[in-house]
Amino acid sequence: AAGVIQSPRHLIKEKRETATLKCYPIPRHDTVYWYQQGPGQDPQFLISFYEKMQSDKGSIPDRFSAQQFSDYHSELNMSSLELGDSALYFCASSSGVGGNYEQYFGPGTRLTVT
Amino acid sequence: AQSVTQLGSHVSVSEGALVLLRCNYSSSVPPYLFWYVQYPNQGLQLLLKYTTGATLVKGINGFEAEFKKSETSFHLTKPSAHMSDAAEYFCAVSEDTGFQKLVFGTGTRLLVSP
Numbered sequence: 001a002a003g004v005i006q007s008p009r010h011l012i013k014e015k016r017e018t019a020t021l022k023c024y025p026i027p028r029h030d031t032v033y034w035y036q037q038g039p040g041q042d043p044q045f046l047i048s049f050y051e052k053m054q055s056d057k058g059s060i061p062d063r064f065s066a067q068q069f070s071d072y073h074s075e076l077n078m079s080s081l082e083l084g085d086s087a088l089y090f091c092a093s094s095s096g097v098g099g100n101y102e103q104y105f106g107p108g109t110r111l112t113v114t
Numbered sequence: 115a116q117s118v119t120q121l122g123s124h125v126s127v128s129e130g131a132l133v134l135l136r137c138n139y140s141s142s143v144p145p146y147l148f149w150y151v152q153y154p155n156q157g158l159q160l161l162l163k164y165t166t167g168a169t170l171v172k173g174i175n176g177f178e179a180e181f182k183k184s185e186t187s188f189h190l191t192k193p194s195a196h197m198s199d200a201a202e203y204f205c206a207v208s209e210d211t212g213f214q215k216l217v218f219g220t221g222t223r224l225l226v227s228p
Contacts, residue, residue: 004157033215042204043158045215056215090157092216101146101165101208103216105158 002026004106006091012112013081021076021109025093031055032074033103034066037088049074081113116141116207120219128227133177133192135222137205140186147188148206148216149179158204164188175199200226 005024013019025032031050035043045058049068060066063081068074078085088110092103121136139145146165150158162173169181179190188205204221208214 035216042218042220043216045217048215058215092158101214102148102160102163104160105150107157 004091004093004104006089006106006109008109009107010110010112012114014114015081015083017081017113019078019081019111021078021089021091021111023074023076023091023093023106025072025074025091026095026104029093029095029104030072031094032068032072033092033094034060034074034076035090035092037090037108038084039087043090046076078111083113086111086113116145116209116217118205118207118217118219120203120205120222122222123220124223124225126225126227127195129197130194133190133195133199133224135190135203135205135224137179137188137190137219138186139188139205139207141207141209143209146208146214147179147181148208149173149177149188149190150204150206150218152202152204152221154201161190161203195224195226197226197228200224 007022033048034046037043046060047066048056052068064078066076088108090108092105094103117140119138148163149161161177162171164171164181172178177192202221205219206216
């Protein structure tokens with residue numbers, strides 16, 4: 001079965017640079033979620049999109065922005081990177097069809113800021 | 115606001131022994147509850163979920179959890195641990211309206227010794 005695809009899997013950037021993370025949800029899933037997991041920490045919700053509209057927002061820095069495109073893939077844009085942005089970034093997708101709201105997670109993008 | 119508390123950052127068991135990972139939740143509305151497992155350098159895999167209906171939920175890999183509203187608990191159990199169960203386990207809660215962010219606990223690392 002198709003899973004959530006994230007690219008790139010690993011990314012190394014320097015401070016003050018910009019990064020773009022991509023997420024391709026499971027086919028026919030209409031909702032995408034972004035989470036950030038710092039070293040040794042639990043995943044923290046950043047932002048979500050339903051049918052290309054922002055549906056919820058968590059502790060996402062103003063330096064970060066995200067959107068969902070017409071093909072339902074999503075991109076997380078991160079500017080003015082800081083050392084503290086080094087983390088594992090997960091994308092998850094879900095579908096409300098049939099009342100099944102399970103979130104399926106991608107393998108994550110490991111961002112290292114040096 | 116919803117929250118989840120996982121008691122014990124590390125749990126050690128012997129192979130073949132009972133696994134018990136504790137999770138207590140706080141929610142002002144009926145919750146959806148989830149257990150996810152994370153193997154090193156991998157994404158989050160759903161073990162099981164509780165939404166409505168039967169309070170004893172069976173998941174993959176022999177795991178099960180019981181939703182106890184009176185105790186606000188959703189503990190994860192497995193009768194007999196395998197070496198392959200060694201991983202990080204996260205309990206998570208979301209609201210029952212669907213399309214809601216997951217709020218994770220701080221995780222419990224399960225160590226299995228031969």
